[in-house]
Amino acid sequence: MRSDLQHLLITPAEMTAIDRAAAQSGIDSFTLMRNAGLAVTAAALRHFPDARRFVVLCGPGNNGGDGYIAARGLAESGADVAVFVLGDPARLQGDAARAWSDWSGPAAPISAFEPQAGDVVIDALFGAGLSRDLPDDVVHLIERVNASGVPVVAIDLPSGIDGRTGEIRGAAFATRHTVTFMAPKPGHWLLPGRSLCGTLKVFDIGIPARIVSAGAGSLRLNAPFLWAGWGGDLAASTHKFKRGHLVVFSGDRQATGAARLSAAAGLAAGAGLVTVATGKAALGINASHLTAVMVKEIDGSRELTKWLQDQRLGSFVLGPGFGIGKKARDFALALCDRSLVLDADGITSFQTNPGELFAALAKGGGQMVMTPHDGEFARLFPEIAGDDGLSKIEKAQAAARASHAVIVYKGADTVVAAPDGRAVVNNNAPPWLATAGSGDVLAGIVGAHLAKGMPAFEAAIAAVWRHGAAGAKAGPGLTAETLIGAIPPIS
The missing domain is CATH 3.40.1190.20 (Ribokinase)
Incomplete structure (x- = not known):
C-alpha cells in the first residue's frame, strides 16, 4: 500500500465511486480486476505454499470476478484448484462475466463443496459492499467451513461482514488473511468484523492516488x-x-x-x-x-x-x-x-x-x-x-x-x-x-x-x-x- 494512502479509511460507497471515477478517467476496469485477482493469487501462494487444494468460492458479482482470476492464476502456477459458484455464472455481467469466460476449468455449485484436509478456501463470494443478510445456503456453507478449521483467505472482506458497519449479516468467515485493495474499509477495523479478518493486506491495484484521495471522505486510521x-x-x-x-x-x-x-x-x-x-x-x-x-x-x-x-x-x-x-x-x-x-x-x-x-x-x-x-x-x-x-x-x-x-x-x-x-x-x-x-x-x-x-x-x-x-x-x-x-x- 502506498504511504500516501495508508491511513485512509474508505467506505464501500466511496470505493464504488472511486472505481467509477477510475474507469471514467480512461483506466481499463478489467485491468484493475485482473490486478486484484492476481494479488490474491500471490497472497494465497505466499501464505500457503503447501496447500493440497485451493478452493475458490465465487459469488454473483465483481468479488466473484476477482475469484475467477485468482483461480486461473493459481491453476497456471501448477496448484490444484476447485471452483464452486453461487448462482448462475452465465448471468454475470461486465468484468465479472469476462473473468468467468477466462476460467477454463470446471465449476460446481457451492452446495457441492465439502471441506477436506489440506484445503485452503479463497472467499470470493461477497466483498465489502454487502449490506443485507446472507441467504441461508451461504450461511450454512460458512458454518461448515468455519467448523472444519480449514484456512480461509478473503477477497476484500470476509463474506458476511458489512463493510460499512463491521456487523455480521447472518454469518461470516473467520479468515486467516484478508486481501483488500487501495485502502481499508470500516468493516476491517470495526468490531466484530475486525476479529474475523485475520491479517489484513492492502494491495495497490493501479488506481492513481489522486483519484483515491479525491474520493475519500473524512475517515482515517489514527496515526x-x-x-x-x-x-x-x-x-x-x-x-x-x-x-x-x-x-x-x-x-x-x-x-x-x-x-x-x-x-x-x-x-x-x-x-x-x-x-x-x-x-x-x-x-x-x-x-x-x-x-x-x-x-x-x-x-x-x-x-x-x-x-x-x-x-x-x-x-x-x-x-x-x-x-x-x-x-x-x-x-x-x-x-x-x-x-x-x-x-x-x-x-x-x-x-x-x-x-x-x-x-x-x-x-x-x-x-x-x-x-x-x-x-x-x-x-x-x-x-x-x-x-x-x-x-x-x-x-x-x-x-x-x-x-x-x-x-x-x-x-x-x-x-x-x-x-x-x-x-x-x-x-x-x-x-x-x-x-x-x-x-x-x-x-x-x-x-x-x-x-x-x-x-x-x-x-x-x-x-x-x-x-x-x-x-x-x-x-x-x-x-x-x-x-x-x-x-x-x-x-
Missing part, C-alpha cells in the same frame, strides 16, 4: 501525522505554565483514586503542572497521596467560580470517581466555556437531560471532549445508540454533531469524532488495556493535551494513540499505574 505540529517542542525559555495547567476534580473520600490516576497521567503526558481539586472531606486523603501533583480545596460552585478567574488554568477533567448528581452537572456547566474532558460520572450525570449540557456547550463555545464507553454513550445518546442502522463511526459522528463536543467512543475499536464530521478509528490498542483505571489514565492524557493548547480533536486522537502505545509497551500484565509509566513522548 501521529494527524496531530503533527501540535506536539510542541520545548524552547529554552519554557516554564511550567507554558506547558499547561491541568485540573482534575476528585470525588469524595471513598472514591479519590480515579482522580489521582488521571492527574498522574496528565503529568506524565506533558502538562506543566497538575492540580487535584477536591472537597474538604477528601482533602487530607488526596494530600497524603500526592507529591508533584498539587491539591486545591474546592467544595462547591461558588469556590469554583472564584477560582476560574485564574486564566492560567488550562484544562479540566471531570468525572473519574466524582459521583453522579447535581454537583457534577453544576461544575460541568460552569466549564462549558473552557477546555474540559467529561468522563464517567460526569457523563452519566446528564442522562436525564443531556440537552442542558449540549445547549450550554453551544453557547459557551468551549472545547469539550467526552469519553463514553458503550453504557455511558447509551445513557447520553439513547436515540443514536439505539439506531441499529448506524455504524459505530456514524454513531460517534452523530453524537459529536448533537453535543458540539469531540466524542471518544471507547472500546477495542475506539472511534473519535468531531462535530465537523472528521473521524478516526484507532487500531493500536492491545486487549489488555481493558483493566480498572485505564479510562481514567486516558482522560488525564486528553486533559494534558488540552492544557498545552491542542485543539480538542487533535488532543483526543493523540491521547487515544498514546494510550494504546503505552498499553503495548506495558504488556499484558499492566495495571493503570504501570500504564502511566509507559506513556510515550508525543511526536
Whole structure:
C-alpha cells in the first residue's frame, strides 16, 4: 500500500465511486480486476505454499470476478484448484462475466463443496459492499467451513461482514488473511468484523492516488501525522505554565483514586503542572497521596467560580470517581466555556437531560471532549445508540454533531469524532488495556493535551494513540499505574 494512502479509511460507497471515477478517467476496469485477482493469487501462494487444494468460492458479482482470476492464476502456477459458484455464472455481467469466460476449468455449485484436509478456501463470494443478510445456503456453507478449521483467505472482506458497519449479516468467515485493495474499509477495523479478518493486506491495484484521495471522505486510521505540529517542542525559555495547567476534580473520600490516576497521567503526558481539586472531606486523603501533583480545596460552585478567574488554568477533567448528581452537572456547566474532558460520572450525570449540557456547550463555545464507553454513550445518546442502522463511526459522528463536543467512543475499536464530521478509528490498542483505571489514565492524557493548547480533536486522537502505545509497551500484565509509566513522548 502506498504511504500516501495508508491511513485512509474508505467506505464501500466511496470505493464504488472511486472505481467509477477510475474507469471514467480512461483506466481499463478489467485491468484493475485482473490486478486484484492476481494479488490474491500471490497472497494465497505466499501464505500457503503447501496447500493440497485451493478452493475458490465465487459469488454473483465483481468479488466473484476477482475469484475467477485468482483461480486461473493459481491453476497456471501448477496448484490444484476447485471452483464452486453461487448462482448462475452465465448471468454475470461486465468484468465479472469476462473473468468467468477466462476460467477454463470446471465449476460446481457451492452446495457441492465439502471441506477436506489440506484445503485452503479463497472467499470470493461477497466483498465489502454487502449490506443485507446472507441467504441461508451461504450461511450454512460458512458454518461448515468455519467448523472444519480449514484456512480461509478473503477477497476484500470476509463474506458476511458489512463493510460499512463491521456487523455480521447472518454469518461470516473467520479468515486467516484478508486481501483488500487501495485502502481499508470500516468493516476491517470495526468490531466484530475486525476479529474475523485475520491479517489484513492492502494491495495497490493501479488506481492513481489522486483519484483515491479525491474520493475519500473524512475517515482515517489514527496515526501521529494527524496531530503533527501540535506536539510542541520545548524552547529554552519554557516554564511550567507554558506547558499547561491541568485540573482534575476528585470525588469524595471513598472514591479519590480515579482522580489521582488521571492527574498522574496528565503529568506524565506533558502538562506543566497538575492540580487535584477536591472537597474538604477528601482533602487530607488526596494530600497524603500526592507529591508533584498539587491539591486545591474546592467544595462547591461558588469556590469554583472564584477560582476560574485564574486564566492560567488550562484544562479540566471531570468525572473519574466524582459521583453522579447535581454537583457534577453544576461544575460541568460552569466549564462549558473552557477546555474540559467529561468522563464517567460526569457523563452519566446528564442522562436525564443531556440537552442542558449540549445547549450550554453551544453557547459557551468551549472545547469539550467526552469519553463514553458503550453504557455511558447509551445513557447520553439513547436515540443514536439505539439506531441499529448506524455504524459505530456514524454513531460517534452523530453524537459529536448533537453535543458540539469531540466524542471518544471507547472500546477495542475506539472511534473519535468531531462535530465537523472528521473521524478516526484507532487500531493500536492491545486487549489488555481493558483493566480498572485505564479510562481514567486516558482522560488525564486528553486533559494534558488540552492544557498545552491542542485543539480538542487533535488532543483526543493523540491521547487515544498514546494510550494504546503505552498499553503495548506495558504488556499484558499492566495495571493503570504501570500504564502511566509507559506513556510515550508525543511526536
